[in-house]
Every structure is written in structure tokens, then in C-alpha cells.
Amino acid sequence: MEAPIKLGMIGCGGIAKAHLRACMQLSHLFRIVACCDVRKEAAEKSAESAGNALVFTDYREMLSHADIDAVDITLPHHLHAEVAIAAAEAGKHVLVEKPMANNLAEAKSMVDAADKYGVTLMVAQSQRYMAEHREIKRLLNEKVIGQILYVRASVDQHLAAIRPLGDWLFKRSLAGGGSVISIGVHKIDLLRWLVGEIVAVFAVERQSPINPGMDCEDISVAILEFENGAVADLASLYAAKASPWSELLAIYGTEGVIHNIGGWHINSDKVSEWKGKFAKLEIQPEDPFRNELEHFGNCLLSEHEPLTSGHDNLKTMAVIEAIYLSAREQSRVELSEVMAT
Ligand SMILES: NC(=O)c1ccc[n+]([C@@H]2O[C@H](COP(=O)([O-])OP(=O)(O)OC[C@H]3O[C@@H](n4cnc5c(N)ncnc54)[C@H](O)[C@@H]3O)[C@@H](O)[C@H]2O)c1
Numbered sequence: 253m254e255a256p257i258k259l260g261m262i263g264c265g266g267i268a269k270a271h272l273r274a275c276m277q278l279s280h281l282f283r284i285v286a287c288c289d290v291r292k293e294a295a296e297k298s299a300e301s302a303g304n305a306l307v308f309t310d311y312r313e314m315l316s317h318a319d320i321d322a323v324d325i326t327l328p329h330h331l332h333a334e335v336a337i338a339a340a341e342a343g344k345h346v347l348v349e350k351p352m353a354n355n356l357a358e359a360k361s362m363v364d365a366a367d368k369y370g371v372t373l374m375v376a377q378s379q380r381y382m383a384e385h386r387e388i389k390r391l392l393n394e395k396v397i398g399q400i401l402y403v404r405a406s407v408d409q410h411l412a413a414i415r416p417l418g419d420w421l422f423k424r425s426l427a428g429g430g431s432v433i434s435i436g437v438h439k440i441d442l443l444r445w446l447v448g449e450i451v452a453v454f455a456v457e458r459q460s461p462i463n464p465g466m467d468c469e470d471i472s473v474a475i476l477e478f479e480n481g482a483v484a485d486l487a488s489l490y491a492a493k494a495s496p497w498s499e500l501l502a503i504y505g506t507e508g509v510i511h512n513i514g515g516w517h518i519n520s521d522k523v524s525e526w527k528g529k530f531a532k533l534e535i536q537p538e539d540p541f542r543n544e545l546e547h548f549g550n551c552l553l554s555e556h557e558p559l560t561s562g563h564d565n566l567k568t569m570a571v572i573e574a575i576y577l578s579a580r581e582q583s584r585v586e587l588s589e590v591m592a593t
Pocket residue numbers: 262263264265266267268288289290291294309310311326327328329331349350351376377378434
């Protein structure tokens with residue numbers, strides 16, 4: 253394939269704007285040639301911003317009529333599998349927003365389709381493409397805080413304060429679940445990358461009264477056990493009333509700690525300037541959407557497997573599935589049980 257890659261955007265809502273902006277900055281890699289949304293005016297607006305791209309309201313029409321190499325899917329979760337599979341059947345490479353699908357079975361069918369039709373499937377797990385997390389990963393790889401023992405992570409939002417009541421994110425059938433699959437997914441995927449593979453989980457969930465009309469969990473607390481012996485607790489909250497959007501990550505090792513409380517800080521016995529105190533890590537932020545799209549484009553041109561490939565992200569989907577199963581059955585769930593189903 254040659255650059256610029258001809259891209260079709262499917263879904264022109266909230267996050268699509270960040271993808272579109274990133275593609276426009278990466279004009280050496282991408283040319284957006286078609287935009288699709290069931291809301292015609294949204295597709296038209298994106299198409300205009302992209303510079304006269306074709307407009308579609310039906311993704312199947314777009315797949316059969318537009319001259320595109322790849323699609324960028326930024327749709328409600330229940331449509332990810334259906335659209336990604338149709339795109340793969342049409343021979344188009346696929347970038348799909350997180351979470352990969354509504355559930356693990358759908359995610360597996362996406363991987364099968366991508367393999368069958370020989371196309372690349374990448375999941376837009378934006379947190380792995382943040383400069384801060386790339387630097388933390390480098391420090392952890394260098395064992396600056398020794399062996400990882402324990403991680404505390406949380407994502408706090410109040411859904412009813414940030415989305416209109418009745419939005420698809422309130423519905424299990426459209427989103428695949430609540431706070432775990434929609435926002436906890438960010439930390440599950442990130443922790444798999446930073447800490448290691450998760451082998452077992454134990455979770456408790458609640459449905460609070462502060463998200464009217466929501467039919468799934470808005471509070472989940474999960475204990476995650478890692479293959480390397482580390483343990484984490486992850487709180488996925490859509491019921492964090494009056495809380496600003498906040499995300500906690502604190503990683504405790506045998507020789508130090510890294511946390512993001514009030515900015516990224518490190519305390520390490522191994523580095524004299526970081527010993528016995530919390531030193532601020534100065535990390536220049538980057539646009540994760542630009543980074544993830546750049547990675548997608550470069551992988552297509554070089555025929556490399558993306559960092560957050562469909563194959564890789566089956567494990568993220570399996571952890572989500574295990575958290576839901578554990579909360580339902582009130583028992584510890586091993587990932588091997590879930591992956592085997
Ligand atoms: N990486 C991140 O930080 C991040 C942040 C927000 C959302 N997301 C993810 O991005 C995806 C989209 O979320 P959003 O917040 O942009 O949602 P949104 O509701 O703002 O946008 C979804 C768009 O899809 C369109 N749509 C619905 N059905 C369609 C169909 N059949 N064909 C074509 N278009 C259709 C809607 O009209 C809407 O414009 C989700 O997977 C979400 O989890 C990721």
C-alpha cells in the first residue's frame with residue numbers, strides 16, 4: 253500500500269473529531285475520502301472539514317462505492333463487530349475505537365474475519381499512545397521501581413453529568429455494559445501493557461440511583477491478579493457525582509513508587525535524585541489520537557502488527573468479560589476459563 257492511505261470514517265460523533273483532527277495533521281499518511289454517519293449533517297460536517305470527502309449515511313454503501321483502503325470506526329460499541337466484519341469482508345483495513353466490541357465472542361469474530369480476509373485490525377486504545385504512559389513503561393522496563401507489587405487504578409466520571417440521559421452509553425445492549433467496558437477498559441488495557449497479563453479477577457458491582465435510566469453497572473471494583481504475582485485494584489466509576497473527570501494510577505514496587513497524584517511523580521531507591529522523596533516527572537504531553545493514527549498508518553505501510561492489534565485486544569475483552577462474570581457469580585474467575593469459551 254502507498255501513502256496517503258485512503259480512509260473512510262464511520263461514525264462522525266464526539267471522538268471522531270479527535271480522529272479527524274489527527275488525520276488532518278498526518279496528511280502524509282492519510283487522506284479522508286469518505287465520511288459516514290446516520291446523522292447526515294454530522295457526516296457532511298466531517299466531510300467538509302476533511303476537504304470535500306464523500307458523504308454516506310449507510311456504511312455498507314460506503315464500503316461498496318467509495319475507493320478506500322481502510323476504515324476508522326468510531327461508533328457505539330454494539331456496532332463495532334458488525335461494521336468491522338463488513339469492512340474486512342470488503343478488504344478494508346480496520347481501526348476500531350475501544351472497547352473492541354460489546355463482548356469477547358464478537359471480538360473473536362472480528363479477529364477471525366480480519367485473518368480470513370488478510371486485513372489489519374487495530375483497536376484504538378488511546379492510553380497506550382500517551383507520552384506519559386510510554387515514559388512510565390520505559391521506567392518500569394528499566395526496573396527503576398524494582399519488581400511491581402501492587403497497583404491502584406481508577407477512572408471516575410458521572411455519566412449523567414457528561415452525556416444526555418438516554419444516550420447509548422446508559423444501555424447494556426448498546427454499550428456492552430456500563431463503567432467497566434466503557435471507561436475501565438482504558439486501565440485494563442493499559443495495565444496489561446505496563447504490568448503484565450492478568451490471570452484472575454474478583455469483582456463487585458453496583459447500579460446507583462444517580463444515573464437515571466441506566467440498566468447496567470455504574471460502580472465496579474475489581475481485584476486483578478497478574479501472571480507475575482502483582483495485584484491491582486481497579487475502580488470503574490460512572491457514579492462519581494460532582495467529581496471532575498479523574499484517573500488515578502499508582503504503581504508500587506520493591507524499590508519505589510510511581511503515581512499520577514497532582515502530576516506524575518516518582519520515588520525510587522535506585523536513583524539518587526529520586527530517593528526518599530517524590531520527584532516530579534516532567535513529561536511533555538502529546539496527542540494520543542495523533543500517535544495512535546500514526547501507528548495505524550505506519551503499520552499498514554510496513555505490514556507490521558499494531559501494538560494494540562485485534563489479537564492482542566482479545567485479552568482486554570477477556571478481562572472485561574471475567575470482571576462481569578465474577579460480579580454476577582460473586583466468585584474469583586480465572587482468565588483461562590473465559591478465554592476457553
Ligand atoms: N479513546 C477515548 O478516549 C474515547 C473517548 C470517547 C469515546 N471513545 C469511543 O469512541 C466510540 C464512539 O464514542 P463517541 O463518544 O464518539 O459516541 P457518539 O455518540 O458521540 O458518536 C457516535 C456516532 O455514531 C453515529 N452512528 C450511530 N449508529 C450509526 C450507524 N449505524 N452508522 C453510522 N453512524 C452511526 C451517531 O450518529 C454518532 O454520530 C466508542 O467506542 C467510545 O467508547 C473513546
